[in-house]
């Protein structure tokens with residue numbers, strides 16, 4: 001029997017190519033993983049009637065750990081994002097997105113080492129929405145007017161932004177515990193509490209209550225999200241661990257990914273009390289599907305996070321070291337890295353050749 005069984009969801013678009021590369025690299029370290037393949041994505045709609053079959057959820061519930069490629073969310077198709085659904089179904093309330101500098105990426109910033117902890121289950125991603133013109137939207141608009149809560153134009157679509165004490169408490173506590181366990185010194189809570197008094201205001205109040213428990217062990221501060229974005233690009237050294245409600249976390253983590261070289265190298269993890277689902281920050285990049293072009297580094301770094309979670313730290317560090325070497329050498333790199341370093345994609349290698357180069361340096 002294998003030491004670990006992990007659910008592997010290849011996803012769609014570039015997902016199958018980058019997860020194949022990831023699997024080859026992880027297997028080359030000798031870590032004993034039995035991969036249980038499970039499917040998710042729009043291509044299942046016809047055969048199974050859902051993009052996220054119960055069998056996939058059950059596989060994760062059984063194995064506790066999953067790693068996935070990206071899954072396309074067709075615009076206007078009516079079905080909710082598989083990724084959002086997974087996070088809600090398994091109560092994966094933390095989205096961990098580290099952003100750190102690697103050599104040879106041509107990134108505008110060096111020496112970045114930031115941890116983004118994004119709340120993953122509420123805020124504008126809660127999925128409580130009312131379509132423009134629907135009787136429900138009409139009722140809600142009337143309710144707000146009747147209660148003196150404010151006038152909403154009658155032709156509005158409405159998305160609610162629920163933020164709870166429970167949701168805020170657990171994500172901020174998780175960020176603080178992560179900071180302590182990983183030798184970090186500062187946690188910054190990010191919000192727009194000056195405008196959104198009852199949602200972000202609650203997040204901020206709870207954040208400070210949690211932060212107070214860590215007094216003397218961690219520095220705790222807050223930033224308004226817009227000032228935080230400017231601060232990040234001007235003085236990133238002022239930040240360490242950031243904890244944010246869902247939407248700001250999504251946006252700020254992409255800013256941080258851009259600072260260290262782009263989406264092709266940004267890893268992520270969705271973590272709850274029982275389950276962990278590892279996935280890169282980027283999407284399915286449909287235009288590169290099947291072309292053996294996509295950069296698998298983000299998926300490989302995602303596997304590094306997974307291996308650390310499985311306490312396979314030696315294999316994790318070997319993969320990270322090999323990626324550093326390949327990127328620093330700058331020859332066997334994918335189109336995106338070549339383009340940013342030389343202004344042209346000439347001489348780049350494909351997804352699988354890049355994985356070969358990483359394997360050679362393990």
Ligand code: NAP
Pocket residue numbers: 014069070071072073074083263264279280281282283284285286293294295296298336
């Ligand atoms: P995207 O798939 O992340 O791609 C946007 C651009 O980022 C690509 O065109 C490419 O830029 C670059 N990029 C992304 N991944 C890369 C990689 N591995 N290697 C090199 N370059 C990479 O974003 P999108 O086009 O907005 O979204 C496509 C679909 O993915 C949507 O349906 C979206 O809903 C879904 N999505 C899924 C997840 C997930 O499964 N967790 C997350 C985000 C989005 P260049 O063309 O400039 O090289």
